[in-house]
Amino acid sequence: QVHLVQSGAEVQKPGASVKVSCKASGYKFTDYYMHWVRQAPGQGLEWMGRINPNSGGTDYARSFQGRVTMTRDTSINTVYMEVSRLTSDDMVVYYCAREVGDSDSYYFDYWGQGTLVTVSS
Amino acid sequence: EIVLTQSPGTLSLSPGERATLSCRASQSVSSSYFAWYQQKPGQAPRLLIYGASSRATGIPDRFSGSGSGTDFTLTISRLEPEDFAVYYCQQYGSSSWTFGQGTKVEIK
Numbered sequence: 001q002v003h004l005v006q007s008g009a010e011v012q013k014p015g016a017s018v019k020v021s022c023k024a025s026g027y028k029f030t031d032y033y034m035h036w037v038r039q040a041p042g043q044g045l046e047w048m049g050r051i052n053p054n055s056g057g058t059d060y061a062r063s064f065q066g067r068v069t070m071t072r073d074t075s076i077n078t079v080y081m082e083v084s085r086l087t088s089d090d091m092v093v094y095y096c097a098r099e100v101g102d103s104d105s106y107y108f109d110y111w112g113q114g115t116l117v118t119v120s121s
Numbered sequence: 122e123i124v125l126t127q128s129p130g131t132l133s134l135s136p137g138e139r140a141t142l143s144c145r146a147s148q149s150v151s152s153s154y155f156a157w158y159q160q161k162p163g164q165a166p167r168l169l170i171y172g173a174s175s176r177a178t179g180i181p182d183r184f185s186g187s188g189s190g191t192d193f194t195l196t197i198s199r200l201e202p203e204d205f206a207v208y209y210c211q212q213y214g215s216s217s218w219t220f221g222q223g224t225k226v227e228i229k
Contacts, residue, residue, distance in 0.1 A: 035218070037166075045158075045166065045209055045220040059216050062122070095165055105172045106213040107156040111165035 002026040004096055004112035011118045012086050019082040020115045022096030029077040030054040033099040035108060036070065036081045040092045050099060051079055083117075091119045123147055125210050127221035133229040140197040142224045144210035149190045154213040157186055157195045160223075161206045169208075170195065200226070 007021040022034065035050040049060035051070040058070050064083075072079045083090055094115045097108035124147040134140055144157075152173040158166040168177040170186035173193060183198040197204055205228050210221040 037220075044222045045160075045211075047218040047220065061217065097166075100171075101213075104153055105175075106154045106218075107168060107171040107211070108158075108166075109168050109171075109177065111167070114165055
């Protein structure tokens with residue numbers, strides 16, 4: 001059974017960085033891209049980017065390039081997403097989501113439980 | 122970047138009624154790369170429909186998706202109490218994914 005388990009809630013100061021983890025189980029980790037999606041309170045979903053756990057290659061949404069870094073550790077089936085230079089706009093819930101992608105379809109079939117990041121001085 | 126616009130913003134209906142949710146894309150989207158998700162308060166989104174019309178595993182057949190090009194529709198044939206939630210459309214194109222802003226289906 002597929003599970004994506006994210007790290008716990010974080011409190012960070014403005015200007016600091018935060019690193020959120022997502023541990024995968026129940027499938028071959030390197031076979032599926034992992035995405036990060038964020039959601040402000042009461043707002044919609046915003047795609048941030050994705051990582052290829054096999055190669056470590058990344059694709060970032062334009063609005064996050066230069067401020068977000070996605071990495072992985074294949075020895076523990078975990079992907080990480082770090083956001084730098086935090087502002088109050090980054091006070092959101094971050095989700096990881098597994099991509100099913102081939103020439104026929106692209107979608108996110110499993111999601112982590114979400115990690116709330118609070119930015120406060 | 123392709124922009125997805127969902128309508129209406131809120132749909133007020135009673136259990137047993139039919140719900141029709143719309144998602145319009147700013148440019149043509151491949152049906153293969155179009156999906157719908159359901160989200161309940163405090164929970165992660167859940168995949169409902171992929172490839173514009175294929176139901177995900179375990180999704181009841183009262184949920185159906187249709188559409189192509191720039192216009193897509195999610196239909197819930199008879200609303201059950203557990204269906205009151207927010208629904209998002211999503212598309213993939215040019216190495217980028219975008220979501221609609223969501224439609225809230227609330228109890229009337």
